[in-house]
Amino acid sequence: MSDSGDSDVAWTYYKDRPEWNDVTPVPEDEGPNLVVVIAHSEKFVDVYDYFRAVLQNNEKSERALHLTKDAVELNPANYTVWQYRRDLLKALGTDLRSELDYVELVIKNSPKNYQVWHHRRVLVEWLQDPSQELELTGDALMQDPKNYHAWQHRQWAIKTFGLYEKEMDFVDNLITDDVRNNSAWNQRYFIVNNHLGWSDLNVQREICYTLEKIKFIKNNESAWNYLKGVLIHDKRGLSGNAVVTSFCEELYKNKCRSPYLLAFIIDICDEAIKKGETNCLHNATRAVELCQALATKYDKIRSKYWNYMCEKFKKAQQEEENNKEKAANMDE
């Protein structure tokens, strides 16, 4: 939300500017009756009356370019103004470097706005120069380490121009600052997935990294989710990695009852059942027990979900028992 022009003493209305007196302002066409009419400031009305006139006349001029600046300052979310501004930049052959500086300023004032970041992206595409993007997004992420727009722009720049080199250090620092910053974990995945690759070595390294973080805080969903994400790329699956399974069982033995741990063990059981590779630790009976523990004690808010999962495992349990019986009958 911008300041209204009413307190802005130095401000001259467009209608009072001699250099604009050849233009007839175009008031908003509201129709006969009021519908969602916003009580605009006088400045807002004035600027947009002239913007509508410029748009209608398709005027491509320096003064129009200047006018769009005033218009986006009053409402940075007006995509029409931004789009028209881009058309003007092209038509006038404006220096895009100064535009880059300008949009940086607007981003600093409105870091959570789709239009400003998109404008930035188009400029970088036109210039084919991503040299400032890591710093710009880095600054925005310093203000708010979870700013979705900033991350999205950063990922785009990195992916388009191959700027992966120092990204892992950047992510490491953010995770060290706040190990619960899920956006940073997501970025870690992005780097491995798009750049480093999921070689056996990288999978192992990421697993070790994540387990260290889980040791540190057991209730951190971000780390648990990342662990599961990494294991998608482990050929042995969720249940086949001995480092992970023994880590989990160790935590469990030490009385850790983090719902994420229990859920993780359930997922191991689930995979073992589906693969037909159940064992004394990972089987339907264990899964049923864990679902019940979550539903009634450790994760009550999700009791409906865990009860639903429990029913699924009970069916598998039934099959397990039937199979055992069959095997026993065969022995006889």
Place this chain on the structure above:
Amino acid sequence: MENRIRCYEEISSETFDTENVVTDSSSDQVDVEAVILKIFKQFEKSAEIEPEFPVIRKRVHCQLLKDYLRTLPQKYECLDASRTWIVYWVLHSLSLLNDMPDAETLSDVVKFLTLCQHDDGGYGGGPGQYPHLGTTYAAVNALSIIGTEEAYNSLDRSSLQKFLWTVRDVDGSFALHKGGEQDIRGAYCAVSIAKITNTYTDALFDKTAEWIVSCQTYEGGFAGCPGMEAHGGYAFCGIASLALLNKTHLCDVDALLRWCVNRQMRLEGGFQGRTNKLVDGCYSFWLGAAFPIISAILSQENKELLETVLFNQGALQEYVIICCQALPGGGFIDKPGKHRDVYHTCYALSGLSVAQHGTGAGDPFIVGRPSNELNRIHPLYNVAPHLAYNAVHYFIRHPPPVKDKN
């Protein structure tokens, strides 16, 4: 039994365990919990003497919404390019509260939306603004809610379909406007618009489902574009568009379900939008509405009807009614301490409706007095089910004058 209300004791036992490692995320969380707990405590005291608590102050909300349908204060200047959204948010909220404006007012609204319709097809955020998928989605939904011949006929579907083609990319994704940003909102809005107005063709959405699936993340939710973090708003867009395209089998529904259930906050009862972020009333809808969609998918897959939604419906209702109502003025908020706005009002109410009605099968579960019951929504479009069907059928009976070139 699983749908009972939680008492204060229960809620207060769910406080965040920092494990002696305080970070920005945890201290923000701890702060919010302290405020919420205070409100629940206060509520329990007042509920002792007022057995009908908690109450949705329907009349107050309706009055505010009806005022907003005419004029809005200056602080809404930032939504000057989203006025069709405001129309939709207000009308949908009033429709949920079962208090629609009179016919004359609705006719005024149709005339206003017509002014927002662009010659190139689609709707801008206000008269004379460029067409945009978000503001077009809002306008189409608003017209469906109004549901009169005048409303339906005001829509120029030939140019609308042309507009949809201009924002489509070869990979099946959609930009929000010509020259604008591309993300999963674009795909959802385009699919929803095309399905309601019968401007859908297979060619228009070729590869769209595959593109959407590429937005599903390792966490199970969907991101705005491939590579980004799973997010509640985008997860709704993802699963709702796949459902509209009949392509849900392409995504991992079990992973999505796990991610969605984990977004419900154990103390607050409301939903967060991303892992380790804070509760926000608007996610009551974005995440809440994913659940009936998921239940429908699982029922299809397992050939066994899942009549319930797999989140805690009572806890969500408590959060929205007790913590998110802006009183005495009306409207709903993100979380205590924030200001009300039309967006949060619409999505808090929409989520509340899902929490009350679940999949729509069986009796509703209403927290507080029975008159708290809201009307139902169609979880794929977020308008009332009968209004969505009426619009769809009207547009099927009245095909657009010009056929799609493809």
